[in-house]
Amino acid sequence: MSKDLKKIFFSPEIASSLGLEEAIILSLIESFKLNEESLFKKLNFLSQEKIKNALSKLLVLELIEKLNSEFVLKNSIRANLKKENNDNDLKLKVHNDVLTQAKSL
Numbered sequence: 001m002s003k004d005l006k007k008i009f010f011s012p013e014i015a016s017s018l019g020l021e022e023a024i025i026l027s028l029i030e031s032f033k034l035n036e037e038s039l040f041k042k043l044n045f046l047s048q049e050k051i052k053n054a055l056s057k058l059l060v061l062e063l064i065e066k067l068n069s070e071f072v073l074k075n076s077i078r079a080n081l082k083k084e085n086n087d088n089d090l091k092l093k094v095h096n097d098v099l100t101q102a103k104s105l
Helices: 012-017 020-031 036-042 048-060 075-083 087-103
Strands: 064-067 070-073
Touching (some): 012 020, 020 036, 020 048
Antiparallel strands (some): 064 070
């Protein structure tokens, strides 16, 4: 994620398999620990209902978890992130995990 918080980057592969809102939220949660209110503020161009639905989907798919009112990547994904040193490999590893889980639906 860029240091410019006005820009949001997400994976087209995740967007095509999970949905646009889910890809955006997953990307933000990958970069920051955010609570629901923070997500509403950062994603003010999306309705709160769409954000809540996307969060529910990501929670059901066990891609994220809620810890102390903040959303974070699930432990299995975080463990894979720590193993990778190269930033590009890091992003690909997360995407592959997400795609694998999405295809299992």
